[in-house]
Amino acid sequence: xxxxxxxxxxxxxxxxxxxxxxxxxxxxxxxxxxxxxxxxxxxxxxxxxxxxxxxxxxxxxxxxxxxxxxxxxxxxxxxxxxxxxxxxxxxxxxxxxxxxxxxxxxxxxxxxxxxxxxxxxxxxxxxxxxxxxxxxxxxxxxxxxxxxxxxxxxxxxxxxxxxxxxxxxxxxxxxxxxxxxxxxxxxxxxxxxxxxxxxxxxxxxxxxxxxxxxxxxxxxxxxxxxxxxxxxxxxxxxxxxxxxxxx
Amino acid sequence: xxxxxxxxxxxxxxxxxxxxxxxxxxxxxxxxxxxxxxxxxxxxxxxxxxxxxxxxxxxxxxxxxxxxxxxxxxxxxxxxxxxxxxxxxxxxxxxxxxxxxxxxxxxxxxxxxxxxxxxxxxxxxxxxxxxxxxxxxxxxxxxxxxxxxxxxxxxxxxxxxxxxxxxxxxxxxxxxxxxxxxxxxxxxxxxxxxxxxxxxxxxxxxxxxxxxxxxxxxxxxxxxxxxxxxxxxxxxxxxxxxxxxxxxxxxxxxxxxxxxxxxxxxxxxxxxxxxxxxxxxxxxxxxxxxxxxxxxxxxxxxxxxxxxxxxxxxxxxxxxxxx
Ligand SMILES: Cc1cc2nc3c(=O)[nH]c(=O)nc-3n(C[C@H](O)[C@H](O)[C@H](O)COP(=O)(O)OP(=O)(O)OC[C@H]3O[C@@H](n4cnc5c(N)ncnc54)[C@H](O)[C@@H]3O)c2cc1C
Ligand SMILES: Nc1ncnc2c1ncn2[C@@H]1O[C@H](COP(=O)(O)O)[C@@H](O)[C@H]1O
Numbered sequence: 001x002x003x004x005x006x007x008x009x010x011x012x013x014x015x016x017x018x019x020x021x022x023x024x025x026x027x028x029x030x031x032x033x034x035x036x037x038x039x040x041x042x043x044x045x046x047x048x049x050x051x052x053x054x055x056x057x058x059x060x061x062x063x064x065x066x067x068x069x070x071x072x073x074x075x076x077x078x079x080x081x082x083x084x085x086x087x088x089x090x091x092x093x094x095x096x097x098x099x100x101x102x103x104x105x106x107x108x109x110x111x112x113x114x115x116x117x118x119x120x121x122x123x124x125x126x127x128x129x130x131x132x133x134x135x136x137x138x139x140x141x142x143x144x145x146x147x148x149x150x151x152x153x154x155x156x157x158x159x160x161x162x163x164x165x166x167x168x169x170x171x172x173x174x175x176x177x178x179x180x181x182x183x184x185x186x187x188x189x190x191x192x193x194x195x196x197x198x199x200x201x202x203x204x205x206x207x208x209x210x211x212x213x214x215x216x217x218x219x220x221x222x223x224x225x226x227x228x229x230x231x232x233x234x235x236x237x238x239x240x241x242x243x244x245x246x247x
Numbered sequence: 248x249x250x251x252x253x254x255x256x257x258x259x260x261x262x263x264x265x266x267x268x269x270x271x272x273x274x275x276x277x278x279x280x281x282x283x284x285x286x287x288x289x290x291x292x293x294x295x296x297x298x299x300x301x302x303x304x305x306x307x308x309x310x311x312x313x314x315x316x317x318x319x320x321x322x323x324x325x326x327x328x329x330x331x332x333x334x335x336x337x338x339x340x341x342x343x344x345x346x347x348x349x350x351x352x353x354x355x356x357x358x359x360x361x362x363x364x365x366x367x368x369x370x371x372x373x374x375x376x377x378x379x380x381x382x383x384x385x386x387x388x389x390x391x392x393x394x395x396x397x398x399x400x401x402x403x404x405x406x407x408x409x410x411x412x413x414x415x416x417x418x419x420x421x422x423x424x425x426x427x428x429x430x431x432x433x434x435x436x437x438x439x440x441x442x443x444x445x446x447x448x449x450x451x452x453x454x455x456x457x458x459x460x461x462x463x464x465x466x467x468x469x470x471x472x473x474x475x476x477x478x479x480x481x482x483x484x485x486x487x488x489x490x491x492x493x494x495x496x497x498x499x500x501x502x503x504x505x506x507x508x509x510x511x512x513x514x515x516x517x518x519x520x521x522x523x524x525x526x527x528x529x530x531x532x533x534x535x536x537x538x539x540x541x542x543x544x545x546x547x548x549x550x551x552x553x554x555x556x557x558x559x560x561x562x563x564x565x566x567x568x569x570x
Contacts, residue, residue, distance in 0.1 A: 013497050014516050017386045037498060094362050095355065120497065120520070122382055122389075124364035125343075126401075129320055129352030138429045139320040141349040154433070158345055159318075161443030163492075165434040166317075178498055179491065210361030210395040214377050217388045219523075225530070225543040230554055233561035236529070236545060241565065244527040244544060246506040247449070247473065 038116025078186035093209035102134030144179030251336035273303025300416030319430035361393035385523030447476030456511015514539025
């Protein structure tokens, strides 16, 4: 079986979030980019485990992004991906990214397409489902465990207040989150091997985005913490009731 | 604009976030000069369906096909698409939760509709259709304009208070044409007893400052006095002091409760990423320099072993007075 892992680039969590051009662009100055953690730690590592167990053959990687995202693809190759594909267009909107990935994946016979549960910058959590719609396949979101036997996929996923284990047939798109695998770091052999692994560049289809970012706003700064002493717990509870109105 | 809202059905009953969602859909319809249709899939009785009118649904379409007895993204999404086509809906609304996010993504791509996933306000419709959502794990907002004819929006639960009237909806049986579901359920494991974390309005969370799992009683006491769910920091789950589903943060769950009480947690940026969007944050930490105080609304500088029992007593006293 063949697995495709969708890899997004995301600003490192410790990045300073700021905007430029009259609050219409994310300020990339000084920002370090990483592989979106859910894609790396869960989707990619689980795909590699399935390969190592002999369940899966090749693990392919795809990203929609400009040349700036090659570094993260090299890292994903170093972790153990076999082939990397970069669809050469800016990743601006769910529809555009999903259509590009689906157009690429369509005739390649992937049994599993894995995504992360969400990107840590846009937090949409929806691209996997959009890819499934474009490929007309099933989608299982927010999976915490994934096993494959023949063409049957057994997947445990988050539900409200617990978990549910489902079975579904391949091909299927699955979004992955914590529980599925343990994070790895690339070893020297992987890093060396990644240097010669192919990083293919694919030109995008003509699909246009259906949304535009009009502006960004930073969260209004907290007005400052109001402190209470140990013997003022009644006053704290009163403040939670009267001022914050949360109890 | 005609609005379609997907209503999550829990064996014939509905959750508060669903009522909030129908309110939201009705308000969007009102502002754009249309009406609101709710789609309910799976078994539910007519009285319960008509009562969705209390929250603003004008009409309820209902398909009780057995294919909807368990959730499958494709079957549910195809049903939503059929209902959108029948009603000519221009706006399709779901919750920003596990089912809603899946349906929204699927339906948007299938209908070539722009999507805003995680809305936190009503759309602004002067000169377009622009919706505010949180980005960067709660550190900022983006105002996103949808340019397609059909628009899909998922709403973050707990954004608006629920409004109720005594209006009733008309209920219509509707054959969505969906009769198969590719997903088979093998096992369901619900966390019993406690308030589930994902949908909790109040959350009490503990970190390494608690020193060990044997000390969690004081955290649980506060949570039960408040009726809150439990959460924890990552090292606490990694050390198996608490189960992994309680771990919040960048690598754990993302929550948006009304109240988050952080006990003995330093407030590392990776932890904040999961809890930043809480409406009100209370921090209890013995170190006045703990970074969490910068993200807090209320704080107590002190020892959790002294403060928590006192806070629990104060909550109990308050509850007794407001019963
Ligand atoms: C890539 C990455 C991802 C991560 N993801 C997550 C994540 O998802 N979630 C997460 O939580 N962390 C995550 N972390 C870890 C994070 O950086 C912090 O290390 C972690 O949140 C610290 O947990 P803590 O606050 O419980 O412990 P500590 O940092 O040890 O803090 C304990 C706090 O308790 C206080 N304290 C001690 N004793 C008492 C007492 N008696 N009374 C009151 N206060 C007391 C101390 O002053 C201190 O502030 C991640 C880290 C990395 C690098
Ligand atoms: N530009 C991209 N290229 C490839 N995969 C992506 C891209 N953006 C998002 N994804 C995938 O879709 C998942 C969900 O992203 P989102 O719906 O934006 O929150 C991510 O975890 C990735 O696996």
